[in-house]
Amino acid sequence: MSAVVFMALYRPxxxxxxxxxxxxxxxxxxxxxxxxxxxxxxxxxxxxxxxIIEIAEWKSTEAIEKAHQNSNVMAVWNKIGALAELTSLSTLAEAQYPFPNFKAL
Incomplete structure (x- = not known):
């Protein structure tokens, strides 16, 4: 199983x-x-x-499934969901350009 890079986008x-x-x-x-x-x-x-865009790497596709069944992870995700809209890259103005630029945090 190979690792999988993900981008999570949160619009506060x-x-x-x-x-x-x-x-x-x-x-x-x-x-x-x-x-x-x-x-x-x-x-x-x-x-x-x-x-806010977070880019990290899952250990495997199985890890993604496990995260959705993990109470500690779900508690954090529920807090995030209460504070932000989960959105996609295509909603960002920067995504309309071939070389988008973002502020590093």
């Missing part, structure tokens, strides 16, 4: 930017603690509209 709901950033501080450590992602360095970016 109005007034929830700081709280979202606090929850994201435990997101990747939780996935690592549960042995679902690799030790590849996390890349965290921000789009012009404030959307």
């Amino acid at each position: 709901k109005p007034g929830n930017e700081k709280e979202l950033m606090e929850v994201l501080k435990v997101h990747i450590p939780t996935l690592r603690q549960e042995e679902l992602i690799t030790d590849r360095e996390l890349l965290t970016l921000q789009a012009e509209d404030g959307t």
Whole structure:
């Protein structure tokens, strides 16, 4: 099973930017603690509209399934979902260009 790189995009709901950033501080450590992602360095970016982009690597496709059944992961994901809209790359203005640029966080 080969590792799978993922991009997670979170558009903060109005007034929830700081709280979202606090929850994201435990997101990747939780996935690592549960042995679902690799030790590849996390890349965290921000789009012009404030959307936060996390780029990390699942250990396998099975790890993705396990994450959705893990209570610790789901607790973090539920917090993220309450604070942000989960969105896709195609919704970002930057995605309209061949070489999009984002702010590194």
